[in-house]
Amino acid sequence: MSALDKRLEDLMVMPPAQLRSAWRDTFKSPAPDIGPDLLRRGIANRLQERVHGSLTSATKREVERLRKRVERTGKAGHMHAISLKVGTRLVRSWNGKSYHVLVCDDGFEFEGRHYASLSHIAREITGAHWSGPRFFGLKKRSGYKPKALANG
Structure with missing residues (x-):
């Protein structure tokens, strides 16, 4: 089992107070006022990003574009984006x-x-x-x- 797998497994059984502490250690800021499940997901995502890298800037822009559309209209609309691999x-x-x-x-x-x-x-x-x-x-x-x- 890798160190990352072990840390992810540990997150699953952490009580809320310990999750908030893990959040502070991971993000260097106080934990937001969200439930334990979202704290686990946020910490797990950051740990995985550190090992495997994060989303491409193009994907981040697309997520942000969709977030704004949902904020404005209440729905993301149809996905017409064409996915092309870098280097194509x-x-x-x-x-x-x-x-x-x-x-x-x-x-x-x-x-x-x-x-x-x-x-x-x-x-x-x-x-x-x-x-x-x-x-x-x-x-x-x-x-x-x-x-x-x-x-x-």
Whole structure:
């Protein structure tokens, strides 16, 4: 059993007073006024982040965007985000020229410049407003229904 596994196991049986102390040790601040289950989860998350790393900045931004939407509207809405691995290279031909975009942790790189969205890059290439994911072939038009594949 790893040291992390042992600490996570210990959290499960800690009484509330001991959890509050563990919170202070972990976060270097007083524990918030929340129940033991949330204290355990918060401490466990931080311990795991220290060993395995935290969320990417892109994921943190998406969580924050959804949090604000929930605050504003009461619901997160539909998830239309396209998940691309860092290091993926998108290639698109347009008017006889090939364009390459590199997926970065915090956006995209195109011709040596950083962009927050694919739509900005699509506009740069075409001079017109495009949905970036659609321009790069990652998303079809809404209402698009693929043809059924023929069997045999």
